[in-house]
Amino acid sequence: MNWNHPHSLSRRAFSASVFVGGVFLVLGGAFFRLQVLGSDQYAVQSRNNRLRPVVLPAPRGIIVDRNRVVLATNVPSYTISLMALNETAFLATLDSITKYTSLDSVMRAAVLRRYERSPDDPVLVMRDAPFEMVATLEERKSSFPGLIVQTEPKRHYPHGDIVSHLLGYVGEVSEEELASRRFVGARMGSLVGRGGLEGQYDSRLRGLDGERLVVVDALGRTIKDEGGEQLAPQQGDTLRATLDFGLQRYVAGLFPKFGERGAVIAMDPRSGEILAMYSAPTYDPNEFIGGVDPDLWSEWLASESTPLLNRAVQGLYPPASPWKLALALMALERGDATLDGKMPIQCTGGYQYFSRYFRCWKSSGHGDLTLAEAIEQSCDVYFYQLGLKVGLGNMLLEGGRIGFAGRTGIDLPGEVAPIFPATTAYFDSLYGSRGWTNAVTLNLAIGQGENSQTLISMMRFYSLLARDDGRAPTPMLVVQEETSSEFPLVASPENVAKLRSPLEMVVARGTAVRSRIANLHIAGKTGTAQNPHGLDHGWFIGFAPAEAPEVVVGAIVEFGEHGSSIARMVTQIIARHLLGPDADLGRPVTWVLPSDSVPASAVVEPDSALQRVRR
């Protein structure tokens, strides 16, 4: 039969038709599987394809002072981000916008690092872009696939350099911090608090980021926003600091007249609330917003005056004469001395201890003094003998108990613990077990030697003196809601009360113009800390009114030489606080205080049989 015989042909035509029908049934079946059976799954995929979540950063909580003066707030700014299908597209858009942005190679490298970390999310290119740049980019938006410009809240500190150390600043969270989950809820690119209250209360301030879905095409070009905000961001809590900004500003204005470096703290001894805390030199935390300029950063880090250091809680200084009150309290507590008790050897300008001669700051000598008078005149010879009477071990023990060995627990990150030996083993490891003598006791007795305190630590002690109950208040910058108001009891109220009047006498004797400050009775103690690197550091810590103290103000001025000049600053601050900004101080206040420069620390020499400390 020929192949083209009609029968043969129609048989094959039938087979061919069956084949064609079968092929189309298979194709139809494949479409049925995708479109009918799998349609839900693919609908979701198609939706995920085009809807991208864009994070809406939450505005940080506002920080205000006790009178609701705004210290930290948010202002709108423009953020430029990129979202791309793949690396080639990402680089292409990044290159094309480089011309219109001021991206340098460092910033570009940072952008690429961020892209590598999370290529599927919008990648931050620039925070706080200037308006002109944003306008230029928006005009050419369709030629920059994947470009996202959005307004974001930007941190702003209206009085930056006045409260810089207190507030800290904000910065982008690092990869390590994300990995360690130190900041709950933070994501790549989140801004978190660094230092100060921003760091301490970050979890309360940060708020909850929102999310917005945008329709994007395959190249990442934003087409439109899908129905406005999907999840509105929630602003962080408002933080009310205990700070009195008016006083803080006054301190900041006053300080430069007395020195370049140092710190001032004003504190309410009744509650432990910090009213002012100033550290000089200062810096402007606004510089950190949107990334700190690398040149400025290295300048700050290299600077000898270390502006980033908060000297109020991070600076360690020999406590010097203000320490004498601590020793006096220890002696009273232990019963080793009474207020009118005298020492066997009167002050003739120095103290012979075995083969060594320890000087008093007043070379002509103070004569025979009671403890009250010794405090008032800051006589070193008296306190050498008192130190020996109390004994080294007891001094260390009592000092630790009062709180000179640990942090105060102020609500600021980075507080430095004072250097104060816990036991005499410290000296063994420092000098070797036979390498030191009781000279260390004499050094410690006058606030020198192996003892370095922070201003905040000394402030807590003077707040203890300013209180009636023998409790040392914990300093705080934000009123804690759930903290018990019971501060630790460290001394008997009677002994504390005894020390108050000689303190008042320190100021009373020296002053001729006290009465002019509206009958303000100020109690306080000067000090001059030996500084082997240059001019001495000056201290003054005072409180007022002496009868019922409402405020303790302490200051340390590096290279301030004399505590007496600093006393003038502290007095003015106290007056400004208690009498208000308009108080008339009459003539400029001049203090004539004993210039009780502490003698240099005695050199610690190897042990000899005579001088051996009983251990």
Place this chain on the structure above:
Amino acid sequence: MRRTGIDRPLLLAVAALILPGIATLYSAGQTDFPTIAAGIWQRQIIWIAIGVVGAAVIFRVPYRLLEWLTPFLYVASVALLLATLVVGTGAGTAAGTKSWIAIAGVRLGQPAELAKLATILMLARHLASRRHQPRSAFELLPSGIIVGIPLLLVGLQPDLGSALVFLGIFFSMLFWVGVSPWLLLLAASPIISLILAFSTGLWGAWIVLITVLLLWLRPYILEALVMWGMNVLMGVVALRLWMGLASYQQNRILSFLNPEIDPRATGWNVIQAKVAIGSGGLLGKGFLEGTQKRLAFLPSQHTDFVYPVLAEEFGFLGVVVSLFLFAMFFFVLIRVARHAVDTFSCVVVAGIAGLMLTHVVVNVGMSVRLMPVTGIPLPFYSYGGSFMVICLLCIGLTLRVAWDSRLGGYLEG
């Protein structure tokens, strides 16, 4: 039923494919950010107009003249393919290949499309001139050479998809002239061997099977040895051939096997096409409303992946209707071929059906992952000047065959 005149069902079927084709192409150009596909539908209409004129002209050409012209046409198209290999340029989505003939920068067309038609005519002339259908592998040899030359040249461009189409033409025409299915299987066996070579176990089983088949069919000894030898050879050279493929071809095959290997690059097309089709659901997202297409997720939405546009916007219902229309079209072609007045035109129409069917199956099949992505156009839907004109010329030829058979009274009933 009228005994003379134009074959109306064929005209109707073609119209029912071309009109939605234009609509789909128009929709493919409607994206949120304009692409090159935006105005392409207007150019497609111009190509259709040219094709219709061409079809009208070829409709007037007597088949005797066509049969006489065929060898010249075949030689000319092979020459063009050779020329393409030397001076060809790439274009659009296949910029890396040499498939276009251009003079002074103006692209005139893709010789591969013309070669398809010329090969159909040449093979039909060869088969129609014989008393019997080929009955052994040796008798298949001339047919193999006729198809093999353009297939090889197209494959060298490299254009894997078009090469595949030549195979479709080859097998459909041989089937139509009554070559035994076993012989066809034997002819296809080296290709199957090549594909199976990637799995040693499967390939081993295949060699055993082909050995048994040869013993059972009992062809000439030499023939059997040659076939068996080719099967073994294919298995051996498979790896070398694989290495010889361009990397994008390797990737296409790999991503056919598993598109998730690299979902952002090679597998992207397949995945996005599937998402477009699947998210269309039963009723579709509505004309012009396909999000995958609008937002440029769908690649080559005006050429290779035009069908997912239809599937996304009209859903399963639209797919069923359009597949039904395609099936009707093929049934008409089979009917025309069956009633042809002479052997030459009979085989030509079978070849045309084979050409079209291969295009439809490969193109639609790749969008649902039944076929690898080979990038061949869907008749009457995909944008492409050369192919559209060739398709319409084929329709012109088929209409002439139908006309002749009615005129010749060769029709039943």
